[in-house]
Amino acid sequence: MTKVVFLGTNTYPRDRESTSILIDNGEEKIVLDCCGGILKQLDRSSCNPAEIGHVFLSHVHGDHILGLPWLLMGSFIMRTQYNVRGVSSISIYGAKEVCDAAFKIAQTCFAKPMDALQKMVRLRLVAIDGENQIRISDNCLLQPIPAKHSTPTFGCKILFEKPSVSIVYSADTRPNEALAAIAQEADLLIHDAYVEDSRKEFALRTYHSTAKEAAEIAESARARTLALVHISEEYHGKENVLLEEARKIFKGRTILPHDLESLTF
Numbered sequence: 001m002t003k004v005v006f007l008g009t010n011t012y013p014r015d016r017e018s019t020s021i022l023i024d025n026g027e028e029k030i031v032l033d034c035c036g037g038i039l040k041q042l043d044r045s046s047c048n049p050a051e052i053g054h055v056f057l058s059h060v061h062g063d064h065i066l067g068l069p070w071l072l073m074g075s076f077i078m079r080t081q082y083n084v085r086g087v088s089s090i091s092i093y094g095a096k097e098v099c100d101a102a103f104k105i106a107q108t109c110f111a112k113p114m115d116a117l118q119k120m121v122r123l124r125l126v127a128i129d130g131e132n133q134i135r136i137s138d139n140c141l142l143q144p145i146p147a148k149h150s151t152p153t154f155g156c157k158i159l160f161e162k163p164s165v166s167i168v169y170s171a172d173t174r175p176n177e178a179l180a181a182i183a184q185e186a187d188l189l190i191h192d193a194y195v196e197d198s199r200k201e202f203a204l205r206t207y208h209s210t211a212k213e214a215a216e217i218a219e220s221a222r223a224r225t226l227a228l229v230h231i232s233e234e235y236h237g238k239e240n241v242l243l244e245e246a247r248k249i250f251k252g253r254t255i256l257p258h259d260l261e262s263l264t265f
Contacts, residue, residue: 001026002165002265004188005045006257008035011063011194012233016259017041018063019230021190023167025160028137029087030054032156032169032190034067034102039074044260049074050086054136057094058171059153060101068092069106076110076117089122093134093142095152096127128154131178145182147173150207157182165265168223172230174204175213183221187265191217193228193256195235196245211242215249225263228256 002025008017013036020035022045029052035041042049049071057065078084092099103125107114117123126134128144136142139161147153147170155171168183170176170191183189194208203210209217211228218226228242235242243256255261 002160002167003262004167004265005047005262006227006229006259007031007038007041007045009229009257009259010231010233013037013063014233014236016231020064020067021169021229022047023158025140025165028053028140030056030136030140030158031071032056032158033058033064033171034071035063036066036070038067039070041260042071042074045262048078048084048086050078050084053087053090054142055090055092056142056156056169057092057098057102058147058155058169059095059149059151060098061151061172064172065098065102066105068102069109072106072117073110073113075121076113079120080116087121089124091124091126091136093126093136093144093156094128095154096125096129097152099125099127143182145170145176145179147171147179148176148207149173155179157186167265168221170209170214170217172208174207175209175217180217180220183217183223186221186223188225188227188263189218189221189223190227190229192230193242193246194230194232196241211245212249215246215254218246218250218252218254223250223252225253225255226250227263228254231256
């Protein structure tokens with residue numbers, strides 16, 4: 001069984017955290033982007049930060065990377081204060097400049113804990129520079145997907161081979177044909193749905209997608225489930241506007257999850 005927990009689903013941390021996803025198949029725990037409140041959200045999800053072995057960072061914007069120092073600090077605290085053994089290695093995947101920036105922040109803010117953590121576990125920065133698949137475990141592949149955003153950005157596909165489960169994460173992006181091709185018949189497509197289509201000009205200026213555009217990608221890919229994330233704060237209390245717009249286009253299951261909602265496959 002593979003469980004997907006939406007740790008964060010928004011852009012501005014008001015009553016929702018910024019976009020961050022936990023994937024747990026019972027063997028590997030993977031985090032896609034790190035919201036600022038990641039330790040709180042992991043705790044509420046009954047997930048020990050010392051058990052996170054893989055972190056994917058889509059791009060350098062703060063709402064996607066500023067939780068990494070806290071995630072690493074949480075791993076350190078659980079090992080030193082609570083005697084949790086945790087994973088033997090932590091791999092951080094992303095464009096080189098993204099990994100370097102996020103880890104530099106962690107080292108600057110928590111210098112001594114980071115030095116100590118690196119004596120306890122193997123900490124790897126894995127640079128992504130194309131679309132080649134990366135085998136992150138015996139049973140799991142990570143495929144980067146170039147996105148169309150205001151700064152160099154990658155989405156990704158996570159594929160568990162036995163049993164077969166595929167999860168595709170768009171990251172922040174305009175509609176992306178490469179993503180639609182890689183997301184063919186995905187069990188779950190997690191897609192940027194920043195605003196409704198009547199605000200498309202704003203989506204174009206900020207290099208995001210509308211809910212309608214996300215649904216069109218899901219329909220083209222014949223995905224089984226579409227999850228709308230990275231919702232603009234202007235839709236606080238009226239998220240159904242985006243959900244209803246997407247459901248008019250996509251024939252599969254469409255959700256707009258609240259923080260800490262989960263799906264199982």
